[in-house]
Amino acid sequence: MNHIQTPIIPITQQFARRKGVSHDIHKEALCVYVALGFFLGEDAFYKDECVLQPGKQYTLDENNHILKEDTYFNWHYSPRSISLKSALEEYTDLFEDIIKTQSLKAPVILPLSGGLDSRTQAVALSHLKADVTSYSYSFTNGFNEHNIAEDIAKVCGFRFQAFKIPEGYLWKNINELSRINNCYTNFTPPRQMAVLSQLKQMQGEFSLGHWGDVLFDSGIKQNEASLSVLDIVYKKIVKPSGLVLAKLLWKQWGLHGDFEAYLKARLKVLLNGIDIDNTSAKIRAFKSLYWAPRWTSVNLSVFQEVHPVNLPYYDDRMCRFICELPEKHLANRQLQIAYIKQRNPELAKVMWQAQKPFNLCNYQNNTAPRNLPYRITNKMKRTLGEVMGRKFIQRNWELQFLGKTNDEALREYVFDEGFLEFVGPDTVQQIYSSFKSKASVTYAHPLDMLLVLSVWRKGELNEMLKEDL
Known part of the structure; x- marks a missing residue:
């Protein structure tokens, strides 16, 4: 047996396996992944895999299955009277x-x-x-x-x-x-x-x-004070263009129900597990x-x-x-x-x-x-640079996705024939076309997620081929 205590905020992911669960791709989790940019809770790429959660003590068997799980730390809001x-x-x-x-x-x-x-x-x-x-x-x-x-x-x-x-x-x-x-x-x-x-x-x-x-x-902004905790969290973590991709994949894979309803139900369960009344502290x-x-x-x-x-x-x-x-x-x-x-x-x-x-x-x-004065001067410098053909770069994806050479490299991954079979050619084409049609700031995220899934899928297929050989 193996005993593991996870930190309150873990630096590295530690994995275990779910007993009696198939080793199928966890497609619902992948839809959440592309919508948020990260996996939620225990989710992993496969249904029988799970990530150990923060602030817990686990006992695992020799096959890395969870035998026992206890919580040793719960986030709370217990403010002291302090200046x-x-x-x-x-x-x-x-x-x-x-x-x-x-x-x-x-x-x-x-x-x-x-x-x-x-x-x-x-x-x-x-x-x-x-x-x-x-x-x-x-x-x-x-x-x-x-x-x-x-x-x-x-x-x-x-x-x-x-x-x-x-x-x-x-x-x-x-x-x-x-x-x-x-x-x-x-x-x-x-x-x-x-x-x-x-x-x-x-x-x-x-x-x-x-x-x-x-x-x-603060965990919330002033204009969020009237919203429910669920609505605030949803707004903070869901990327609108990621939501577009998640819905496309949900439909392509024929998953049951509605994606947004599924995601909100998941979030509600997680939020209900946090015993904090103060909205700001709960979101933190x-x-x-x-x-x-x-x-x-x-x-x-x-x-x-x-x-x-x-x-x-x-x-x-x-x-x-x-x-x-x-x-x-x-x-x-x-x-x-x-x-x-x-x-x-x-x-x-x-x-x-x-x-x-x-x-x-x-x-x-x-x-x-x-x-x-600063804003005007800064705007003039940026405008002058763009007139001279120098695009002002604010985000890393602009250096990796824009331009002919980058585009060719990107297309090799997201338009790979095997990957298109996995996610659907219409899915890739819609996200890619949206990115190219002057909506790059909005659609860089789902394009990045398609790239990740393509690299992951290719790696998984290569591993399966090695096992067959």
């Missing part, structure tokens, strides 16, 4: 203790962005005098995010390296990427795949800031249970391919701490902002990418008319 000042003190002590425990035993490799999560890590690592090599990347012909990251590195005294994400890198790396993530998430988000060889040359362990933005902010718990492990964590596998990873915001102690903080202290990233301003005031003055060109000290000024 923002006291909450900041506790956050500071806890965060820096986690960083110290995780990241001072080896040199640190720190990916830096223009946001807040990696900046909080930079503050803590600088304060603790860690040995840090930092880096960042920007898209070719895109916003120079690495400039903000380099300014952060300079303030902290870190070594720094800037990378440019090139056009079409995906096609020479797609087989390796599918091996790394096992096709459990789409292929264009993990842009670190483009610089994997360079990351391998660095020495140390990654410190990654994933999930800080979810834990340390849902994301941490079902989004973080099945999407965010899967993409961590690319980092894990080259060096060990540490994630301070994934730490069990941080999750427990969040459950005891009043929502009013978590909203609007105020604890992270206050931490940076208090511990490293100079770092707070570096531009905040989400509030360009303002920083943590004056981002409240990012309203008209104060922000108009």
Whole structure:
């Protein structure tokens, strides 16, 4: 027998098998997968496979079947009567203790962005005098995010390296990427795949800031307050064009009932299993249970391919701490902002990418008319670039899917004869045509999911052929 305890937010997926269930492709799960971009709950590619869930203790037999399952942690909302000042003190002590425990035993490799999560890590690592090599990347012909990251590195005294994400890198790396993530998430988000060889040359362990933005902010927006929890979650996780593809596959495969009804019923069951009345806290718990492990964590596998990873915001102690903080202290990233301003005031003055060109000290000024000069200048630069034939790149898929060479490579996968038999030629043609007819921003997601399914299907067929031989 094998005893396994999963973390509150698992870094890696662990699999078990369902006893007495056929090894058929789980087509209902695949429809959910393409609609969301991640598998939901225990779902996997086959019906007899399941992924172990967060915060549980399992007993498995010698064939990896689940014999016993117990929950040792339930997300909850038990806010203490605590001031923002006291909450900041506790956050500071806890965060820096986690960083110290995780990241001072080896040199640190720190990916830096223009946001807040990696900046909080930079503050803590600088304060603790860690040995840090930092880096960042920007898209070719895109916003120079690495400039903000380099300014952060300079303030902290870190070594720094800037990378440019090139056009079409995906096609020479797609087989390796599918091996790394096992096709459990789409292929264009993990842009670190483009610089994997360079990351391998660095020495140390990654410190990654994933999930800080979810834990340390409100789970809902002001305009969502009147909606039901189910409606809010559905709106947050379902991609409209992914829903189009899911419905096409549901019909192509002749599945019973209506896809949206199926998905909403699944979500309702999962939400009912979270015993939290506060809407914001409940949605944060849902994301941490079902989004973080099945999407965010899967993409961590690319980092894990080259060096060990540490994630301070994934730490069990941080999750427990969040459950005891009043929502009013978590909203609007105020604890992270206050931490940076208090511990490293100079770092707070570096531009905040989400509030360009303002920083943590004056981002409240990012309203008209104060922000108009920057917005007008930025718009003029982008327009001039487009007039000169330089498309402004904002998303990784634009570098991988657009242009003749990329299109030819993409078509080899999604219009593969065997794949068309699996998903239906009309399904592929509708998604591809929608993408090409000036709706690329909307339909990049389902096209990416078709690419993933094509690579997965080809790999599965190759494995079956090897077994037959």
